[in-house]
Amino acid sequence: MKAYALLGGPTELWPEDIEEKLAQADLVIGVDRGALFLEELGIIPDVAVGDFDSLHENDLSQIESNVQDIRYSNPVKDWTDSELMLQIAFEDYHVDELVIFGATGGRLDHFLINLLMLLNPEMRLYAKKVTLIDQQNLICFFNAGTHVVQKRKNYSYIGFAALKAIEDFNIIGARYELKHYSGNYPRVFSSNEFLPNSNEFRISLQNGMIAAIYSKDINRFHDL
Amino acid sequence: MKAYALLGGPTELWPEDIEEKLAQADLVIGVDRGALFLEELGIIPDVAVGDFDSLHENDLSQIESNVQDIRYSNPVKDWTDSELMLQIAFEDYHVDELVIFGATGGRLDHFLINLLMLLNPEMRLYAKKVTLIDQQNLICFFNAGTHVVQKRKNYSYIGFAALKAIEDFNIIGARYELKHYSGNYPRVFSSNEFLPNSNEFRISLQNGMIAAIYSKDINRFHDL
Numbered sequence: 001m002k003a004y005a006l007l008g009g010p011t012e013l014w015p016e017d018i019e020e021k022l023a024q025a026d027l028v029i030g031v032d033r034g035a036l037f038l039e040e041l042g043i044i045p046d047v048a049v050g051d052f053d054s055l056h057e058n059d060l061s062q063i064e065s066n067v068q069d070i071r072y073s074n075p076v077k078d079w080t081d082s083e084l085m086l087q088i089a090f091e092d093y094h095v096d097e098l099v100i101f102g103a104t105g106g107r108l109d110h111f112l113i114n115l116l117m118l119l120n121p122e123m124r125l126y127a128k129k130v131t132l133i134d135q136q137n138l139i140c141f142f143n144a145g146t147h148v149v150q151k152r153k154n155y156s157y158i159g160f161a162a163l164k165a166i167e168d169f170n171i172i173g174a175r176y177e178l179k180h181y182s183g184n185y186p187r188v189f190s191s192n193e194f195l196p197n198s199n200e201f202r203i204s205l206q207n208g209m210i211a212a213i214y215s216k217d218i219n220r221f222h223d224l
Numbered sequence: 225m226k227a228y229a230l231l232g233g234p235t236e237l238w239p240e241d242i243e244e245k246l247a248q249a250d251l252v253i254g255v256d257r258g259a260l261f262l263e264e265l266g267i268i269p270d271v272a273v274g275d276f277d278s279l280h281e282n283d284l285s286q287i288e289s290n291v292q293d294i295r296y297s298n299p300v301k302d303w304t305d306s307e308l309m310l311q312i313a314f315e316d317y318h319v320d321e322l323v324i325f326g327a328t329g330g331r332l333d334h335f336l337i338n339l340l341m342l343l344n345p346e347m348r349l350y351a352k353k354v355t356l357i358d359q360q361n362l363i364c365f366f367n368a369g370t371h372v373v374q375k376r377k378n379y380s381y382i383g384f385a386a387l388k389a390i391e392d393f394n395i396i397g398a399r400y401e402l403k404h405y406s407g408n409y410p411r412v413f414s415s416n417e418f419l420p421n422s423n424e425f426r427i428s429l430q431n432g433m434i435a436a437i438y439s440k441d442i443n444r445f446h447d448l
């Protein structure tokens with residue numbers, strides 16, 4: 001089962017094909033303001049999660065009358081809304097794959113919560129099933145082990161971020177190779193590329209967590 | 225001496241008062257495409273840093289003819305352009321304070337490089353002198369010790385991100401207090417606030433690095 005979740009980040013950063021993607025979902029989850037954004041797109045989420053404290057009362061009433069499964073989070077709590085969403089998706093709905101939109105931009109404490117949530121030992125096993133996508137980036141996660149990194153259409157670059165201390169990190173068969181890197185703090189290895197005519201390469205790590213960040217340049221209008 | 229640096233991130237995320245701020249600088253540094261953005265604003269940077277490989281030849285020629293101090297970075301290198309910029313600002317120009325624009329958004333591997341660059345032991349001593357500012361966020365950095373966190377005008381929230389393993393982190397006198405938190409991976413404590421009628425509170429940590437993320441909600445037009 002493939003699930004899509006929409007979080008409350010800026011709508012300007014949504015990928016262009018978000019509506020098409022959401023239409024293919026087996027399960028749609030709206031997190032906080034993301035639940036409202038879904039309704040505005042004409043999609044009733046299967047699950048809504050959040051404290052909803054940023055919503056107007058009538059917007060919340062609409063969600064409460066439409067959505068079958070509503071989970072109210074506690075604003076003073078141990079788990080963030082994003083962590084609660086992971087638990088619901090993987091423990092209650094047993095999804096095989098979760099794609100998250102609306103996780104980037106805006107308030108950067110919110111973005112970092114979404115980027116780092118899989119480091120929580122209770123969430124770590126979900127890492128390989130989670131992807132964050134925005135207009136310009138696609139982020140997926142790797143625990144310790146050896147992994148094949150697949151080329152993805154339309155992304156020119158791939159960077160790797162060690163999200164915590166890491167042991168024996170290797171990049172094998174990419175444009176820039178890396179051998180036996182260990183470090184006790186997060187570090188980014190950016191702007192790698194697939195070799196010409198190659199659709200994959202390998203990475204391995206003994207310990208730690210890697211975020212693979214696929215990215216592309218986009219043409220922006222800038223008004224100076 | 226107060227320096228401002230402009231990096232190549234999306235111009236849509238610049239703070240509104242960027243031109244006013246740049247006009248007050250003792251030293252202006254343009255990093256890669258940021259050097260071109262400065263020229264487009266009518267400001268000739270004192271220093272330009274980068275490999276400039278994303279610039280058109282005539283844009284680079286213009287920078288080369290205008291800018292007094294140009295530092296070419298090596299695309300296959302140990303230091304990122306952002307790290308090189310820190311070295312130049314603090315070692316060569318002895319600046320007391322460095323404010324960085326254009327560090328957020330766009331390609332997220334680039335943003336993470338800018339967020340995490342101060343973890344590099346060679347850069348760590350500069351942490352307290354560096355601030356990243358975009359349209360909605362202001363980020364400053366704290367090494368081990370006890371620190372007074374000052375309220376800043378127009379920012380409603382403050383979150384704290386442990387950027388690496390942390391020992392005995394405390395938040396004292398804020399709306400949400402935290403006592404003796406230690407953890408071996410990065411974690412975010414978001415959405416804290418100053419107490420009413422209070423302009424400061426304290427944080428302390430034995431070991432690690434904290435990014436303080438001041439943020440505000442902004443009204444966004446969203447076209448659904």
